[in-house]
Structures are given as structure tokens and as C-alpha cells.
Amino acid sequence: MIHINHVTLQAGDFRLENVSFQVPTGEYCVLMGKTGCGKTTVLEAVAGLKQVESGQITLSERDVTTLHPRDRNVGYMPQDGALFNTMSVAQNLSFALQIRNQDRHLMQKRVDELAAMLEITPLLKRQIHGLSGGERQRVALGRALSFHPATLLLDEPLSALDDNTHDQMCKLLEDVQQQTGVTILHVTHSQQEAERLAQWIVHIEDGLVTTTAGRRPTRTPPGEADPHAANQQITETLPQQKNSARPTAPPTP
């Protein structure tokens, strides 16, 4: 569960006020908006890479607002992948586990597992230099998933891919969601991606945040509260958000 509660963000001379939305556990939420609307900033705030001015961010019932990124248990995959160029594919995948001083056999097992899931087993020994765009995204995805995070944050993961690869990656993301049950927050400006992948769509437009249900049916794991209900709650609070969430540079009276 990702719960953003009345969060105010400042990045340079750009400001987002009073952002609230939530994503139920294990569901796929696409965060949409035009370039420069602040969607990436929201993602970074969830990852802990941007300080929040006010408000609260809760991940899996845990208040992480002031936690260091390493303590938030989120997998983060930025736009270009940001792979570690000095390491091989396998080393990239096992990086998080090395930091956690995991046993070498477990590490190897996890790397093989990830590679199988992402269909990159033949690439494991390769260096990053020379990988194609799609391959890079797969490795970046594997790296973000390697330590079993509860939340996966994707920043424009498909924007630099050609149509064919784009399609494959969409399928892969769906599969990953189903296999791992991770909660995904996916930032994009593409309507097509949102329609294809989203169970929930959060729109940021002129500082206003609106949440709607996506085309994909939501999956309600047994014993969980009905996510529609949770979403209903958000939609109900929407009028309030519309009043308060707007850019304040220049500040409006």
C-alpha cells in the first residue's frame, strides 16, 4: 500500500501542494501528467530522494516520510535505467544483496531467478556497455526487484523503447506484478501505457491530483479490504483536493 497524505513538495521554483492518493497493495497505479507537472518529483518523494515539506508518506502501513531511501524497501527504476556501468549484468542484479552481505549461494540463486523471470539469462556475464535499450530496462527492473521490495517505482520505464520492445516490456511488467505481488507506481506521460497497464490512474494536471480506475480489473487478494472502497474514499475527497492542490509559483491568493 502506498499512501500519500497531503504532501507538499518543492523542487526548484516548482511547487506541488497537498497531494494525496493511495495505491492498494499489489496493484498497478500509473501516475500521469504532462512533462514538468511534478510526477517524477512525487515518485522521488516516495523513494526518499526528495524531501517532503509537509504531509506524510506511508508504505505498507509504515510511516517513511523521514526515512533514508535505503530503509524504505522500495525498488526504484529511473528513466534511463541508470545501470552501474562498471559492473556486469549479474553484478548489477546482485548489488542490493551484496550491500546486505547476503550469502553468496543465495545471491547466485536470486540472480538466476531474476534472470529467468526477465529472460536475460544469456546476458548475465555481459558488461552494461553494449546492451540494447530493452535489455537495459530489463536489467534495471531486475536490479530494482532483487531485494524483494514491497513497492516498485518506475519512472518513464518505456519511453525510450521502440514499439516492439515497448510491447514486450508492458507484458513483462504485468507478469512481474502478478508473480511478485509488488505494488507498482509507474510514472508516464503516455495515455497508451496508462490504458494498457493501469489498474488505477492518478492524473496530475496544473497542480490538481485526480484518481480514476484504470481499464485493467483490480485484483482483490483474499482478506484485503476492497480496494475500490479505498479508491472510493479518495474520489470522495476529490473536490477538496481540487480546491487546495494547485501550483503556487506564482502563489495564488
Add this chain to the structure above:
Amino acid sequence: MAEPNMSRASSDRPFLIGLAVLGATYIFLIVGMLAADLLYLVVHKQIKMSNIEFLWDDAGRLLHHGDNVTTQYDRRGLTIRTHSKQYPATIFEYLPPANETLDSSPATRFSTPMLGIAEINSAASRPSVFQGPQARLVFQWAEPVELTLLELSRIPVDTVATARFLDADGQVIGSREIQGGTNDTMLELSATDENQSGIENVSGLELALPHGGFVSRIKYLWLGRARADWEKDYPLLSRLAYNPLTDALSKPEIRYAIKLSLISCTITAILSLWVAIPIGYLLSRYQFPGHNLIDAIVDIPIVLPPLVVGLSLLILFQFVPRELHDRVVYEIPAVVLAQTMVAAAFAVRTMRATFDQIDSRREEVAMTLGCTRFQAFTRVVLPEARRGILTATTLAWARALGEFGPLLIFAGATRMKTEVLSTTIFLEMNVGDTAAAVAVSLIMVTGAMIVLIIARLWGNRATI
């Protein structure tokens, strides 16, 4: 379709040629500069000037009135004898009166000692000047020399002294007649008429002094050492074994300078990196109050005149405790410090640019993967900055090697103490030994090249 392409290609050509010409001039200068150094050493005639004034002998002993001179100058390739062993070549400081009555009139003292032919008179304690038609001083050189100056003195009026120049086979290659004069000293510049250089290939000089007279000075250019027999048979090998480079390498001062340069430059490169990585990283990643000020301050050593850096360091050390001052100023630490001041600034620039080029996303990802800031820095950023670090190290090292201005002021130019290679060039040029200076330059070029190549090789390996 082909038509516009053709016209476009032809219209681009003048521009490209212009670029090539402008660029080529500079490239040509760089290569030419280095090639000229090498060429200079190859074609350079090893010449040493010997200027014998009969004050000291080769061993540095003072000569006195009455000393016989034969092989005292053999280290300069010169032996001196006379027409007969009975009348030795002798140093005169006093001219005995003509009438030989030593006691009655005081002897005339010469301003400098002079070489003449003595007649040993067992009765008299002082030698008198031998005169006669056969009176000859014979100079012989082990290696052919270029005779540039022969200074004769006290040749009596209305008499003539004759100098004959001989080559290695004893053939006469020239002669001069020197008229006696009223002047105390007669200067004979034994130059050919067209140019001012002396008489070349002289292996012997016969000086006939039938009516007395002295040699007060003799000046010549020569190889600087007597060659062994094998060298005459294999001149190329000899050239390889004895050239300004081997000459320079055999001097203990220069060997010391090479050692000090290598050590101090390496320490400087390490120190520079030590400060450049933190400053470069901070400037690249963080905006903090005074960011721009620090950015500007770091550039100061680059834009300051080097001498000012040295002087400012010297002044700074006026304000530190005496003990520290004495340990640093004009000592080896001053060398390292002066080099670091400038080299580090370049290293900081390089590191800053390096970190700027590394996407900060990578550190952010590393942090979400479980790294602290420090771990992200050491595990992700530093390995990616490897090439930049190498470049910075190379740059700092090369900068330090060439540093001179601050060193001269802050560390001094004491031989065998604070003398580094750049100082050596300065000192050798000061004493007019261009060949040694060029040789040392080439040593520096070689050192810099080796470092450059090593850095390139490592750098390339780092990208694979």
C-alpha cells in the same frame, strides 16, 4: 540527387582545408619542438671551453713563480714542453731584470703569472728567461681543438714571435707572426678573417720566442675528454655512449634531481587527488551557501602567476611557528607543497567535471538499493570516476613535474637539496650548458610521456 551532393562536397572543402591548416600548424609546432630537442642532441658538437690562465693547474693547485709546467693540464688534453728539456716551460710571476743583477734592482711583478721558457741558472735561485733562435714553446693536445685565443705578453719591441699551428699529423695548417710592442700585453685573437671562430683542428702549437716573451692565456674549444682508441674506430658507438644525455645522467646532481622529481611529483599527485575528490564531489553534487565562492577560490592557483603563488606561500610561512617554518621553507616539503598548490587546482577541475558527467541518478538508485551515501559514493561513483581520477592524477603529476616558479621562490634552487628537474634546466642554462639543459628536458619529456601512456593504457582498460 547526385548533383547537390557534389556541389555540397566541393563547397565544404575550403572550410575543411582551412581547419586542417590551422590545426596542422599547431600540431607541427608540438612535434617540431620535441624533434628539435632530439636533433639538437644528435648534431650537437660536444664542446667544452678551456681557458687556461696559468693561475691554477688542473688539480686546483695555485701555480707559483718558478713552477715547471708539463702535464699539469692533461685533464684538459694539453701538454706543454719546450724545444729542449734543459730549458723547461716555467711559470714567471717576476720578470728578472735584464742585466741579471738580481740584488741591485727589484724585479718587476707581473699582474698575472705567465708561461715562459726558463734557463736554469744553478747559481741564481730565480730562473731567468731563455732567449735564442731555437727557443720554442710547444703545446700539444690529445684531441684536436679549436684554438680561439692566445694571449702573449712582454714580447720585446722590434722583435717577432711566430706561432705555427699543426694538425694531428704534424702538418702546418697555419701560422701567425706577432710583432712585439710597447704594450705590456699583446692580445692575439687567432681567428680566421671571415668569422670570429678560432682555428680548427689544431693538435699542436709551436711558439717561437727568440727574444723572450710569455704566454699569459690560452683558450680553446674541445671535446671535453680524451677519447679512447675504440671510440675513434666506432664513432657511432662512441656517440651513443657519450652524449649530453648520458653526460647528464652521470652527474650526481641531475640524478638527485630526477629522484626528487619522481618522488615529489608522485606525492603531489596523491595529495592533489586527496583534496580534489572531496572538493570536486561537493561542488558537483551539492548546492550550499558559498558554493560559487568556493568554486572561484579553487581557480585562484590556476590564474595566479606562478611566482606569486611561491611568494605568497613564503609570506604565509612567515606567520607559522618557527620550527615548522624551518622544516618546510627551502626544504623538500616546500617542493611538494609548492607543486601541490597548483597541481591540486587542476585536479579539482578535472574531478569536478568527472563527477558532473556521472549521473547522480546512479547514486540515488544505489541508495534505494540499500546503500548509505558513503557506500553509494565508494561503490558506484568512485568506480565510474576511475578514468577521471586517472586523468586528474596524470594532470597533477605532469603539472608538478613542470612546476618551477613557485619552487624557485618557496623552495630555492639548492643543488642536491631542493633541485628538481625544472630547476636543473634553469641552473644548467644559467651556466651556459645548453646541451645539459636539453638533455634534462628530454628526460622530463620521457617521464611525462611514460606517465601519459600508462594513464592511457589503464584508462582504456577501465572502459572495457
